[in-house]
Amino acid sequence: MNARRRSDDRTETIMQAVLDLALESGYAKLSMEAVAARAGVGKDTIYRRWPSKGPLFLDSLLSLNQDVLDYPDTGDVLADLRQQIHAAVDLLANPPWGPLYRALIGEAQHNPAVATGLNDRFIRPQAGRTVARIKAAQEQGQVSPDFDLDLAMAILSGPLYFQLLITHEPLTHEYVDRVLDALFAGMGPRSRP
Amino acid sequence: MNARRRSDDRTETIMQAVLDLALESGYAKLSMEAVAARAGVGKDTIYRRWPSKGPLFLDSLLSLNQDVLDYPDTGDVLADLRQQIHAAVDLLANPPWGPLYRALIGEAQHNPAVATGLNDRFIRPQAGRTVARIKAAQEQGQVSPDFDLDLAMAILSGPLYFQLLITHEPLTHEYVDRVLDALFAGMGPRSRP
Numbered sequence A, B: 001m002n003a004r005r006r007s008d009d010r011t012e013t014i015m016q017a018v019l020d021l022a023l024e025s026g027y028a029k030l031s032m033e034a035v036a037a038r039a040g041v042g043k044d045t046i047y048r049r050w051p052s053k054g055p056l057f058l059d060s061l062l063s064l065n066q067d068v069l070d071y072p073d074t075g076d077v078l079a080d081l082r083q084q085i086h087a088a089v090d091l092l093a094n095p096p097w098g099p100l101y102r103a104l105i106g107e108a109q110h111n112p113a114v115a116t117g118l119n120d121r122f123i124r125p126q127a128g129r130t131v132a133r134i135k136a137a138q139e140q141g142q143v144s145p146d147f148d149l150d151l152a153m154a155i156l157s158g159p160l161y162f163q164l165l166i167t168h169e170p171l172t173h174e175y176v177d178r179v180l181d182a183l184f185a186g187m188g189p190r191s192r193p
Helices: A002-025 A032-039 A043-049 A053-063 A077-092 A098-108 A112-139 A149-167 A173-185 B002-025 B032-039 B043-049 B053-063 B077-092 B098-108 B112-139 B149-167 B173-185
Strands: none
Touching: A002 A032, A002 A043, A002 A053, A032 A043, A032 A053, A053 A098, A053 A112, A077 A112, A077 A149, A077 A173, A098 A112, A098 A149, A098 B098, A098 B149, A112 A149, A112 B149, A149 A173, A149 B098, A149 B112, A149 B149, A149 B173, A173 B149, B002 B032, B002 B043, B002 B053, B032 B043, B032 B053, B053 B098, B053 B112, B077 B112, B077 B149, B077 B173, B098 B112, B098 B149, B112 B149, B149 B173
């Protein structure tokens, strides 16, 4: 039990050291060595659990912000999506973490281990949570029964990543709301009775 | 007039040299020096028109594939979007150019000049063409009059960039078709008469 608690404490120390260092000097200068030194542990301790700094940074960011990932279920799917996505863009698309998350995705374009870590540790679990929330809404008649659940994550978050990674325009709550409204209304004309 | 033609010829030689070199050794190893040597021109000639390899690579890719960017207008907006987007993903999201385009977007995450070049030379003009096509469809009653045109580019291409940059799953014609169908149908339940 004491060993377990010591290990948990050490993990928390490492997670915090990663974020402190990333904030101080940016993602590009983050290194496994510097994290080990700051956390006061051996390099081996870090490498035993994280193959590279990409997954290490992502775990730190997520472990200290776990509540941001969960969708509420108040029975109003639009309100619930709004609330969760506002929290997610506050964390991942705006300072201080936004530029670091963008840098990590940049690295994922040429480093397959980072791309895999991003998908295994964040994107796939988050897609699962998104599908579960949309499915519940579908069963309550709040989402079209024809809506393709497999596309839920790409359709809901794609327009946000487009802003984050391509246009680099600010990702505001207002933008999120407009995107959600447009997606729920659909592009096609409403069929008339 | 002869000077103009010589300049056009030289531009085409440079554009082709960029693509040949990028295909041979990848985006990371592409350099302004290597392009100048391959095209048989001075480095100054390259730097006079392109500040860095990002915009140079993008111009090459687009100048030799200009037809891919235009939307047809047959009067059927879904068919026209399908055709244009299929061509765009064939070019930008699949081998041989897809990995190079991804690398360029990766670089744009830490190099503001590349991000600006990407938006000025490709994204913004393409968004303009997209809005024009959707606006025409709106006027013909094929797109909801309420659809927010400012979001057209982000909503139509966001789910594709999500696949290209985040999940790295294949971008097939079938995926494009499913996304278009879902966007036109909308996530909300159809209102009943």
